[in-house]
Amino acid sequence: MKTESVLEKVLASGELAVTGECGPPRGALPEVVQEKAAMLKGYVDAVNVTDNQTAMVRMSSFAASVFLRQMDLHPVFQMVTRDRNRLAIQGDIIGAYSHGINTMLCLSGDHPKFGDHAMAANVHDLDSLQLIQTVRGMRDEGLFQGGAEIKNPPKMFIGAAANPFADPFELRVARLAKKVKAGVDFVQTQCIYNIDKFETWMEGVRERGLHEQVYIMAGVTPMKSAGMARYMKNRVPGIDVPDEMVKRMAGVPKDKQAQEGIDICIESIERLRQIEGVSGFHIMAIEWEEKVPEIVKRAGLYPRPQV
Amino acid sequence: MITAERKPMDEIMGMIDGCGRILLVGCNECVTVCAAGGRKEVALLAAGLQMASMKKGRALDVREMTLERQCDPEYVEELAPHIDQVDAVVSMACGCGVQEVARRFKKTPVYPALNTKFMGASEGPGIWAERCQGCGDCLLGLTGGICPIARCAKRLMNGPCGGSTNGKCEIGNDVDCAWHLIWERMKELGIEDRYEDVIAAKDWRTGRGNGPRKILREDLA
Numbered sequence: 001m002k003t004e005s006v007l008e009k010v011l012a013s014g015e016l017a018v019t020g021e022c023g024p025p026r027g028a029l030p031e032v033v034q035e036k037a038a039m040l041k042g043y044v045d046a047v048n049v050t051d052n053q054t055a056m057v058r059m060s061s062f063a064a065s066v067f068l069r070q071m072d073l074h075p076v077f078q079m080v081t082r083d084r085n086r087l088a089i090q091g092d093i094i095g096a097y098s099h100g101i102n103t104m105l106c107l108s109g110d111h112p113k114f115g116d117h118a119m120a121a122n123v124h125d126l127d128s129l130q131l132i133q134t135v136r137g138m139r140d141e142g143l144f145q146g147g148a149e150i151k152n153p154p155k156m157f158i159g160a161a162a163n164p165f166a167d168p169f170e171l172r173v174a175r176l177a178k179k180v181k182a183g184v185d186f187v188q189t190q191c192i193y194n195i196d197k198f199e200t201w202m203e204g205v206r207e208r209g210l211h212e213q214v215y216i217m218a219g220v221t222p223m224k225s226a227g228m229a230r231y232m233k234n235r236v237p238g239i240d241v242p243d244e245m246v247k248r249m250a251g252v253p254k255d256k257q258a259q260e261g262i263d264i265c266i267e268s269i270e271r272l273r274q275i276e277g278v279s280g281f282h283i284m285a286i287e288w289e290e291k292v293p294e295i296v297k298r299a300g301l302y303p304r305p306q307v
Numbered sequence: 308m309i310t311a312e313r314k315p316m317d318e319i320m321g322m323i324d325g326c327g328r329i330l331l332v333g334c335n336e337c338v339t340v341c342a343a344g345g346r347k348e349v350a351l352l353a354a355g356l357q358m359a360s361m362k363k364g365r366a367l368d369v370r371e372m373t374l375e376r377q378c379d380p381e382y383v384e385e386l387a388p389h390i391d392q393v394d395a396v397v398s399m400a401c402g403c404g405v406q407e408v409a410r411r412f413k414k415t416p417v418y419p420a421l422n423t424k425f426m427g428a429s430e431g432p433g434i435w436a437e438r439c440q441g442c443g444d445c446l447l448g449l450t451g452g453i454c455p456i457a458r459c460a461k462r463l464m465n466g467p468c469g470g471s472t473n474g475k476c477e478i479g480n481d482v483d484c485a486w487h488l489i490w491e492r493m494k495e496l497g498i499e500d501r502y503e504d505v506i507a508a509k510d511w512r513t514g515r516g517n518g519p520r521k522i523l524r525e526d527l528a
Contacts (some may be wrong), residue, residue, distance in 0.1 A: 082461070113460075125508075127462070128468075129465035130465070130506075145508060166467065166471045167484070168487055168491075174502055182465075237470035237472050238468075
């Protein structure tokens with residue numbers, strides 16, 4: 001075991017791991033974090049806490065993660081390279097670890113153009129891969145990126161994102177291989193709607209034995225409506241929603257679409273768990289955390305293992 | 308080349324408000340090539356400023372000059388005989404030229420008529436695109452001759468983000484994904500296996516990270 005991370009322990013046990021997501025509020029509203037977290041408690045092994053997601057200012061991932069720790073939940077502390085240079089990044093990692101946060105996700109982040117601070121400078125002192133290298137160096141060598149020794153180095157279980165659906169597709173296995181080379185321990189994928197394409201990607205992953213070097217958690221997001229399906233298909237870069245899925249959502253009455261979305265999500269999990277190399281699920285129920293217990297139970301992923 | 312675009316007329320007029328006589332100075336180098344501040348653009352702006360002044364009921368005397376290189380003291384010196392006869396210099400050079408004129412002539416205000424944009428290349432008639440951010444430690448040898456620092460919206464050095472779609476960047480369909488271009492080029496060169504060589508965190512001291520930069524060539528000094 002590289003760390004004390006509960007997520008690492010579950011993954012290492014061979015059980016399918018489950019993570020959820022908590023998007024912090026746009027204001028000093030601890031109760032919002034606590035309410036979302038409470039809905040997930042007991043149904044997931046760890047909870048991703050997003051970092052100014054979609055380039056909108058929110059309560060920091062660090063602060064919201066501390067609230068989760070206080071509730072005895074296990075945050076996956078997300079960090080984007082867009083907003084901080086390597087000094088701030090490493091300072092926050094030490095700070096987070098000091099608060100018992102031992103799992104993190106290394107991302108480059110959405111471009112500021114998509115948020116409400118399009119005028120902001122994007123930092124990108126490091127890229128997501130160099131962030132992985134930095135966190136690994138802090139953990140395994142006990143050194144800051146600049147080379148100096150760290151007193152009581154943070155032992156982070158290191159995650160990253162993988163998007164099998166972005167282009168160029170043929171590069172996407174190599175992209176994962178490169179993250180593995182940099183030292184990533186687990187990846188959570190972009191939301192999977194096109195399972196055929198995901199299977200093709202996983203074949204490439206297995207051919208190179210990457211699934212034995214990194215835990216791959218399949219990302220799923222239940223759709224609330226046919227409108228959301230169309231929006232994700234047409235407007236969100238790097239998400240692949242097949243036409244038949246949009247049709248299926250549109251084919252049921254409006255008041256039944258949310259349930260249809262949950263059903264699709266559960267069917268997806270059932271199919272994805274058959275794929276060799278899938279180690280767990282990352283359930284991103286965006287502003288719909290209350291549905292996570294139903295999804296986890298109906299998908300046969302409940303109760304969560306005690307490790 | 309260094310590319311630039313002319314500022315809006317109102318902004319230039321605002322800067323020279325109160326001036327009766329100005330020296331409008333172009334540059335024969337980059338800004339001539341990108342049609343922002345050469346002899347022709349100097350003549351156009353001169354006419355435009357005079358017309359705008361007339362509309363306000365004021366007379367504006369504009370003297371036009373275009374230097375061979377406004378970033379070079381040798382040529383900037385050509386302004387010396389004229390400088391005392393004007394209230395201000397309006398420079399149509401890049402920011403380097405503006406500053407060189409300001410450095411030489413302490414008592415005359417110098418105003419920029421252009422917004423300096425980037426180091427780029429021409430992609431076709433009337434189109435210039437960014438190519439280099441002058442990081443001071445060129446990595447084009449590792450990336451197939453396409454710069455991810457200048458051309459990836461997130462300055463990613465190790466591959467495309469998850470937003471790359473059909474060769475385009477997530478920020479817009481008019482922006483090529485730099486890493487898609489790099490990947491295609493690596494394939495053409497038969498070096499796609501080199502993609503997996505991790506490019507380590509960059510030392511930005513060679514760039515702006517170490518403060519304003521200077522080159523000193525002992526052999527020429």
